[in-house]
Amino acid sequence: NAGVMQNPRHLVRRRGQEARLRCSPMKGHSHVYWYRQLPEEGLKFMVYLQKENIIDESGMPKERFSAEFPKEGPSILRIQQVVRGDSAAYFCATRSGREHQETQYFGPGTRLLVL
Amino acid sequence: SQQGEEDPQALSIQEGENATMNCSYKTSINNLQWYRQNSGRGLVHLILIRSNEREKHSGRLRVTLDTSKKSSSLLITASRAADTASYFCATDTTNSKLTFGKGITLSVRP
Numbered sequence: 001n002a003g004v005m006q007n008p009r010h011l012v013r014r015r016g017q018e019a020r021l022r023c024s025p026m027k028g029h030s031h032v033y034w035y036r037q038l039p040e041e042g043l044k045f046m047v048y049l050q051k052e053n054i055i056d057e058s059g060m061p062k063e064r065f066s067a068e069f070p071k072e073g074p075s076i077l078r079i080q081q082v083v084r085g086d087s088a089a090y091f092c093a094t095r096s097g098r099e100h101q102e103t104q105y106f107g108p109g110t111r112l113l114v115l
Numbered sequence: 116s117q118q119g120e121e122d123p124q125a126l127s128i129q130e131g132e133n134a135t136m137n138c139s140y141k142t143s144i145n146n147l148q149w150y151r152q153n154s155g156r157g158l159v160h161l162i163l164i165r166s167n168e169r170e171k172h173s174g175r176l177r178v179t180l181d182t183s184k185k186s187s188s189l190l191i192t193a194s195r196a197a198d199t200a201s202y203f204c205a206t207d208t209t210n211s212k213l214t215f216g217k218g219i220t221l222s223v224r225p
Binding site: 031033035041042043044045048054056059064091093095102103104105106107108109 | 145148150156157159160163183197203205207209210211212213214215216217218
């Protein structure tokens, strides 16, 4: 049973380009969370999705950032027109959604570097 | 400010000693979770304690929760060099989204 997968693991973009980060949940998991970690900081919640629905995007910047979790395929976090301040590690975490199974399992992260 | 704040920020101990890390938070929670992160890696879930629980054990880990003081502690007994990592507490309040502290850097000297 594969764990949470994220790709790419490392991504380098120039200012103004687009970044697409992918997250494949563990088998049987239908809840996806995206977090961002700046150097020497804890993780900050960005967005919570279930299949085809955004449940909570209160941590997502209002501009340039979007997320989706389609019926088929991975969840995608998209950052348009990247700026240097977007450089960070982006983690997704997934859980099953079954009762009393609150544990979130994290992927290895995508480290985005904006030049 | 952070929902979860760990202390100390850094801890250095000798192999075999116990390590105690504390976490305080501000609002009511559904549960509190502790994670470990090795340098440059993802997070590994260690233990979850629900708001109606006071203490939980898992191997060499012991976690306590005091909801009246809004605090938790993580104890690692008989530490090993491999325990060297950053440790984060995270609180689950709404929709299971987690709010993390800044973490504690634990160094275990062989």
